[in-house]
């Protein structure tokens with residue numbers, strides 16, 4: 001997923017990551033929690049949330065926010081890119097912590113076609129070198 005193509009900044013994406021982490025147990029994320037997690041003031045967080053809601057990546061309920069299905073797809077796609085790059089870099093002999101850092105700097109900026117080509121070259125791994133599942137990897141089995 002290329003965040004720029006979606007009109008998203010890094011901080012918009014950080015906001016989605018925060019919501020995802022905060023709703024891990026199924027509860028909506030409240031503005032207070034989201035702003036604390038992003039280390040910004042609540043009105044700033046509301047600005048991100050309004051933008052993301054307008055793009056249908058986040059939805060607002062009675063007591064807080066959560067990702068939409070589309071929002072989760074975006075997150076999964078970036079996670080997929082991250083773990084595929086880690087696999088590539090570690091196969092190239094780069095130590096894992098370094099591979100993880102490099103992957104973080106590019107995982108938000110790739111398009112889908114490139115990612116599918118990379119996945120094929122890597123023979124469709126379903127786990128990254130950390131052993132974490134690669135989202136979408138099962139599709140290829």
Ligand SMILES: [Zn+2]
Pocket residue numbers: 082086099100101103
């Ligand atoms: Zn990593």
Ligand SMILES: [Zn+2]
Pocket residue numbers: 083086128129130131132
């Ligand atoms: Zn990993």
